[in-house]
Amino acid sequence: MAYEAGFGRLCAHTVPLLLDAAGVRAGTVLLDVGCGTGTVAVAGLARGARVTAVDAEDGMVRRTAVVAGGAAVHRAALPRLPFADGVFDAAAGNFVLNHVGRPREALAELCRVVRPGGRIALTVWAVPAAPGQTLLGRAVAAAGVARPGGFPAPAPQDDFPRTAPGLAGLLRGAGLTGVACRSVVWNHRATPEEWWRGPAAGVATIGQTVISQGPEVTDRIARHFRRLALPFTGPDGRLVLPHRALLALGVVPERTGAGPGRCGGQRPRSGPKTS
Numbered sequence: 175m176a177y178e179a180g181f182g183r184l185c186a187h188t189v190p191l192l193l194d195a196a197g198v199r200a201g202t203v204l205l206d207v208g209c210g211t212g213t214v215a216v217a218g219l220a221r222g223a224r225v226t227a228v229d230a231e232d233g234m235v236r237r238t239a240v241v242a243g244g245a246a247v248h249r250a251a252l253p254r255l256p257f258a259d260g261v262f263d264a265a266a267g268n269f270v271l272n273h274v275g276r277p278r279e280a281l282a283e284l285c286r287v288v289r290p291g292g293r294i295a296l297t298v299w300a301v302p303a304a305p306g307q308t309l310l311g312r313a314v315a316a317a318g319v320a321r322p323g324g325f326p327a328p329a330p331q332d333d334f335p336r337t338a339p340g341l342a343g344l345l346r347g348a349g350l351t352g353v354a355c356r357s358v359v360w361n362h363r364a365t366p367e368e369w370w371r372g373p374a375a376g377v378a379t380i381g382q383t384v385i386s387q388g389p390e391v392t393d394r395i396a397r398h399f400r401r402l403a404l405p406f407t408g409p410d411g412r413l414v415l416p417h418r419a420l421l422a423l424g425v426v427p428e429r430t431g432a433g434p435g436r437c438g439g440q441r442p443r444s445g446p447k448t449s
Contacts, residue, residue, distance in 0.1 A: 178211045178237070180372035184362045185269055186213045188297045188419055191358060195423040196264040196295035198223050205262040205287060206245070207252060208270030212238030215245045218266070226262070228255065252280035260289040267296045269419075276332050281348045290428045294350065297358070297419050301336035306362060306406065306415025310373055310380050313399035319391060321383055341422045350424025362415045366403050369413055370396060 192214065198204055200222030206214040209227035215238055218225045227238050230251035239247040250256050252274050265284045274280045284294050299307065334344040342355040373381040374392065384395050406413045 177372060177377045180364070180368060181378060182211045182213065183364075184417065185210070187360050187362070187417075188268060188358055188421060189213050189217050191421055192266050192268055192295050192297055193217055193221065195354075195421060196266045196293045198264055198266070203261070203263045205255075205257075205265040205284075206238075207255070207265055207267045207284065208273065209238045209242075209247070210234050210268070212241040212245075214266050214268050215242035215247070219244045226257075253283045255283055255287055257287045259286055260292075262288045262292060264288065264293045264295070267294075269297050269299065271296055271298050275328050277328060277334060277344065278332055278348070281344060285348055285350065285426055288426045290426050292426050293423060294345070294426065295421070295423050296341070296345075297421050298336055298341060300338075300357060300418045300420050304359070304416040304418040306413075306417050309369075309402060309406065309415065310384075310399065313395050313402050314380070314383055316398040316402065317391065317395040319383065319387065319395060336420065338420055341420050345422055345424035348424070349427060351427050352425040353423065355420055355422040358419045358421050360417055362417050363412050364415070365412050366400065366407070369403075369415070370399055 196202075196204070198218055198221050202218075202221070202223040204218045204223040204225050206218060206225055206227040209215050209229045211234060212227065215225045215227040219242055225242065225245040227242060227245045227247045228250040229235050229238065229247075230249070232249060235247055235249045238245065248256065252270065253276055265288050267284070271277045271280065281294075281296075288294055334340045338355045338357060342353050345353045345355075372378065373384040374396070376382055376385045384392055403413060406415055408414050
C-alpha cells in the first residue's frame with residue numbers, strides 16, 4: 175500500500191507520544207479516530223488497551239482490521255460517530271483534524287464520546303511547515319500546477335491556526351481542561367523513490383493534485399521533485415526530511431449537576447456501546 179509505506183510511516187513517528195498523552199495503558203478503553211493503516215490501534219493493543227478504531231475509508235478499515243486483530247473496527251467519520259455518550263476512557267486522533275472540514279464540530283463529538291475525566295490527544299501538522307513537509311508542494315508549484323477543485327479548505331469560522339496557541343485554543347474552546355500543546359520535531363528518512371511513490375499513486379490531497387492533469391504533468395512534477403530533493407539527500411542517497419507537528423492534550427470536564435458530562439455544549443446522543 176503506497177500510503178502505508180510513505181505517509182503512513184511518516185505519521186507513525188508521533189504515535190508513542192500520542193498514546194502517552196492520552197494516558198493509554200492496560201485496560202484503557204481507547205478510541206482511535208481516523209485509524210488509517212492501524213498504527214495507533216496496534217500500539218494501543220500492545221499496551222493492553224481495549225481499542226475501537228474508526229476511519230472514513232473502506233480500505234483503511236479493512237487494513238486496520240487485518241493488522242489490529244484485537245480491535246473493533248468500524249467505518250465512521252467525524253463529526254458524527256456511532257457511539258453512546260462517554261463510553262471511552264480516551265480518544266487519540268493522529269493527524270485526523272487535518273482531514274475534517276469542521277474541526278470544531280469534530281472535537282465536540284470526541285468530547286461527547288469520551289467520559290468525564292477522560293483524555294483526548296491529537297496531532298496536527300504545524301504551520302509554518304518544516305522544510306521537509308513542503309518538498310512535494312514546492313515541486314507541484316515549480317511545475318506550474320495549481321491545486322485542483324474538490325479539496326475545499328475549512329471555512330474561516332470553522333478553522334483554527336495551526337500553531338501551539340491555536341490548537342490549544344481549539345481544545346479550550348470545546349470546554350476541555352488541563353490543555354497542553356507542544357511541538358514535535360523529527361527527521362523523516364526515506365529514499366526518493368519511496369517518498370515519490372505515494373503522490374505518484376494519487377495518495378492524499380497532494381497525490382490527487384499530482385495525478386489530476388495526466389501523465390505528462392505528473393512527469394514534469396517528478397522532475398522538479400528530483401531536483402528539489404537534492405539538498406535533502408544524504409551520502410547514502412536517502413532523503414532526510416525535517417518535519418514538525420503539534421501534539422495537544424485535553425481532559426473532558428467532570429459533569430456538573432444533572433445529566434451526562436459533556437463539553438462544548440454537545441447534546442447527549444444515544445448509540446451503541448463499545449465491546
